[in-house]
Every structure is written in C-alpha cells, then in structure tokens.
Amino acid sequence: MSNEIAVMRIKLKDTHIPIRRWIEIDPNISLHEFHEIIQTVMGWGNYHLYGFFVGEHSYFPEDAEMDFGNKISKIEETNLKDILNITKKFSYEYDFGDSWEHEIVLNRYVDKKEGVNYPRCVAAKGMCPPEDIGGVWGYARFLDETQWKNPTEEYLETIEHYGYSLEEIKNVAKEDPDIKEINYTLNSVGYY
Secondary structure, eight states: OOSEEEEEEEEETTOSSOOEEEEEEOSOSBHHHHHHHHHHHHTOOOOSOEEEEETTEEEEOTTOOOOOSSEEEEGGGOBHHHHHTTOSEEEEEEOTTTTEEEEEEEEEEEEOOTTOOSSEEEEEESOOOOTTSOHHHHHHHHHHGGGOSSOOHHHHHHHHHTTOOHHHHHHGGGOOOOHHHHHHHHHHHTOO
C-alpha cells in the first residue's frame, strides 16, 4: 500500500432520497477490488453484472461479454489509479437490469494515517435499495406505497419478501447505514 489515500464519494444517481458513501481507499487496487468495496459500502449483494464507464471507455469483468460500442478493457487488468489519472469523476453501473448507476468522484488525496485500516467508510447517507426492486422507479414506488392508507396484500408480501416490516420501510428514508458495521465488514474481508 502506498502512502497516498484517495478520499472518494460514491453517489447512487437519480434516487429521490440521497444515497451516498464517502470512503478513503488506496488507489493502487484493481477495478475488480474496487467493485467489491463498492458492493460492501453501498450494501449491495454482488449478484449481478457491473461495469465502470469513463467517457467512451468501458471496463467489465473478464468473463462478461458486453458490447456498448466503445473501447472495452478488463477490470482485472486496470487499477483505480489508472482511472484517476484520466479523470476525477466516472460512473459505475451495477445490475444492468435494474440499472443502478453510481457517480464516483475523487475529492482529494490525503496521507495515509498510521494505525488506520483502509479502505474505510468515513460517512454514509441513505440506505441501499433492495436487490431486484425494479431500479430507481421500482424503488420509488416501493417507498411511496408506504404512504397508502391501506397497503395492498401484494405490497405487504413484497416488503416481507425483502425482509422488512411496514414500519421499517416507512422509516428507511430517515435512516443511515451503520458505518461501524460497514467498516467491520471491510476489515473482515481483508482487502489489503
């Protein structure tokens, strides 16, 4: 690990509640490792395909057969630092069915602090949507239905399927993730 730490913001785009994470990370990691870290800090389950997009250039896993009509590279062969040398802002898309687009921004570089485990999440806003909810529009509808006076039986079954109660869903827009839990998971996986 180098002494240079990237302070980055990850924002889930187009949601009607803010969903963001601020992380500190060694930029000398592969895009594959960065994907794993994004999955952890955002709260995704890592069930779907994904890619990084920098201008007209796309980066996909080696086993993905994707064609977006632009230059394609393998994430396993590209470091995060390679991207940050080109641009300070790029996109990450997870689940091409639901199309969860994330905006990733390099805020600045800081010196590595002695005794601090990296990567680490330093701030978090908004809970991650459930997997396979139907993208931004499905998630908006999912949350909007909590305001109905008499939720349908189908809706109650849906929230139960995702492991929530009606009261938990009503409060999800007000809750933020547990940063200690996120960092515990990052440390237990042992990215470095």
